Amino acid sequence: EAGVVQSPRYKIIEKKQPVAFWCNPISGHNTLYWYLQNLGQGPELLIRYENEEAVDDSQLPKDRFSAERLKGVDSTLKIQPAELGDSAVYLCASSLDWAGEQYFGPGTRLTVT
Amino acid sequence: RKEVEQDPGPFNVPEGATVAFNCTYSNSASQSFFWYRQDCRKEPKLLMSVYSSGNEDGRFTAQLNRASQYISLLIRDSKLSDSATYLCGGTSYGKLTFGQGTILTVHP
Numbered sequence: 127e128a129g130v131v132q133s134p135r136y137k138i139i140e141k142k143q144p145v146a147f148w149c150n151p152i153s154g155h156n157t158l159y160w161y162l163q164n165l166g167q168g169p170e171l172l173i174r175y176e177n178e179e180a181v182d183d184s185q186l187p188k189d190r191f192s193a194e195r196l197k198g199v200d201s202t203l204k205i206q207p208a209e210l211g212d213s214a215v216y217l218c219a220s221s222l223d224w225a226g227e228q229y230f231g232p233g234t235r236l237t238v239t
Numbered sequence: 240r241k242e243v244e245q246d247p248g249p250f251n252v253p254e255g256a257t258v259a260f261n262c263t264y265s266n267s268a269s270q271s272f273f274w275y276r277q278d279c280r281k282e283p284k285l286l287m288s289v290y291s292s293g294n295e296d297g298r299f300t301a302q303l304n305r306a307s308q309y310i311s312l313l314i315r316d317s318k319l320s321d322s323a324t325y326l327c328g329g330t331s332y333g334k335l336t337f338g339q340g341t342i343l344t345v346h347p
Binding site: 157159166167168169170171174181182217224225227228229230231232233235 | 243247270271273280281282283284285288326328330332333334335336337338339340
């Protein structure tokens with residue numbers, strides 16, 4: 127069974143530029159999560175989707191971050207404009223439902239210069 | 240105080256040793272707990288789920304103490320390949336909160 131797919135794996139951009147990350151969850155998984163992980167820290171939840179509905183976006187910096195999961199499958203996370211402090215690994219995870227075990231994708235390593 | 244706290248280590252142990260990590264949580268509403276393993280520059284991989292008092296899988300044993308609000312992970316007969324960061328996480332109404340991770344290095 128294919129795991130969570132993310133692209134790109136690496137992205138280097140200049141500050142103030144926009145950037146987008148894409149995630150395809152495990153087939154059949156209704157719940158999708160975006161996390162941010164800084165070096166030496168555990169992942170921190172940005173947003174959780176149940177199908178196409180964002181049910182927890184309390185940690186998403188809405189002035190510059192946006193996300194969508196239009197058909198309840200793939201999801202995109204966008205940052206516009208990026209700041210130096212956004213440099214981190216952005217992880218996508220999915221689970222069968224909100225109570226299920228979460229499986230992570232390989233992440234996108236973002237460097238903002 | 241962070242919702243989930245772990246000793247960051249590093250723990251340096253010889254092959255064959257038994258090592259234990261503790262993780263404390265402050266949210267008494269936390270329902271399920273998980274241990275993930277994360278290798279350098281890789282994603283977290285689910286190691287064990289803990290829904291009741293404990294779970295055992297081969298050399299790995301996880302225990303949950305709800306009264307004291309901590310979860311432990313015991314690794315017996317450590318292998319070189321066990322070297323990684325171990326992340327503890329607890330869920331509350333679908334939100335999984337992680338600790339900062341504990342670094343384990345197993346040496347020959």
